[in-house]
Amino acid sequence: MARAARLLALAAERAAGPGLAPVPAPGCARLVLLPPARGARPGPQGARGEPAEGAGWAGGGSWAGGGSWAAPEGAGCGRWRQEPGPAEWSEAVAAAAGALQAGGLVAVPTDTVYGVACLAQDSAAVRSIYSLKGRNGAKPLAICLGDVERLYRYCHVNVPEELLRDLLPGPVTLVLERSEELNKDLNPFTSLVGVRIPDHPFMRDLARACPGPLALTSANISSQGSTLSVLEFQDLWPQLSLVVDGGPIGDIQSPECRLGSTVVDLSVSGKFSIIRPGCALTPTVEILKKKYGLEPESS
Secondary structure, eight states, rough: OHHHHHHHHHHTTTTTSOOOOOOOOOOOEEEEOOOOTTTOOBBBSSSSGGGTTTBEEEEEEEESSEEEEEEOOSSSOOEEEEEOOOHHHHHHHHHHHHHHTTHHHHHHESSSSSSEETTTTTTHHHHHHHHHHHTTTTOOOEEEOHHHHHHHHHOOOOSHHHHHHHSSSSSSEEEEEEESSSSTSSSOOSSEEEEEOOSSSSOOOOOOHSSSEEEEEEEEEEEEEOOOGGGGGGGGGGGEEEEEEEEOSSSSGGGGGGSOEEEEEETTTTTEEEEEEOOOHHHHIIIIIIIIEEETOOO
């Protein structure tokens, strides 16, 4: 077993079962430094995975040779630094999936900004996300999936599958009619649900490793700015089970990199409505109007 794997195993003594991540000590989330994904595309702000100026590789992070614990400046918790490789990538996915299955909240990198995820079918975890963010209970959470195929289980789809694949994975949230399979305690005040499939290899692997959809929201207090590095949301760490550090997302000096996903409502046949412009408005509208002939709902 690799040294990193041994450390994870030792840390998991209080886990709920095999492969599950530990419940962290009070006031201290465990950090996992995410290794670069082999074959990952430059990410996250450009169209279809192309890099914006100043953007790094998706899933990238800075690494120190040899195994050691290091504390980020100003942080109270250590993070594991190890030479990157397939084993370390798999361990990071397994640790995050385990923490989620144990009912925890996990901070994750996406193709837009950092997010906080929990299992969408876990009502207690969903309530914990609202408490963490100080979020208005009437403001819905999106779900995150790993593949377009899984979307049909949790949504009633009234657009061509080709349209879904033109936009997903990518920095877009599609709002559709929810199905009966989705947890009734998730957004019980609406018949709609937003769906994300981030164009980020870690998020897709994590979603595939979980038994149901993830509930996903930005890693920040409600009404505050979105975050592009793990140090920007240190105040949330004490309430998290795990923080996955994928390095800075985009250019942290650029306001445009903090816009989040473009949110578009496709629940009305033949129409679309932009709920949030986000970072991919122009290419999204172009695809919907020019390729599929959808009309803005206001018209």
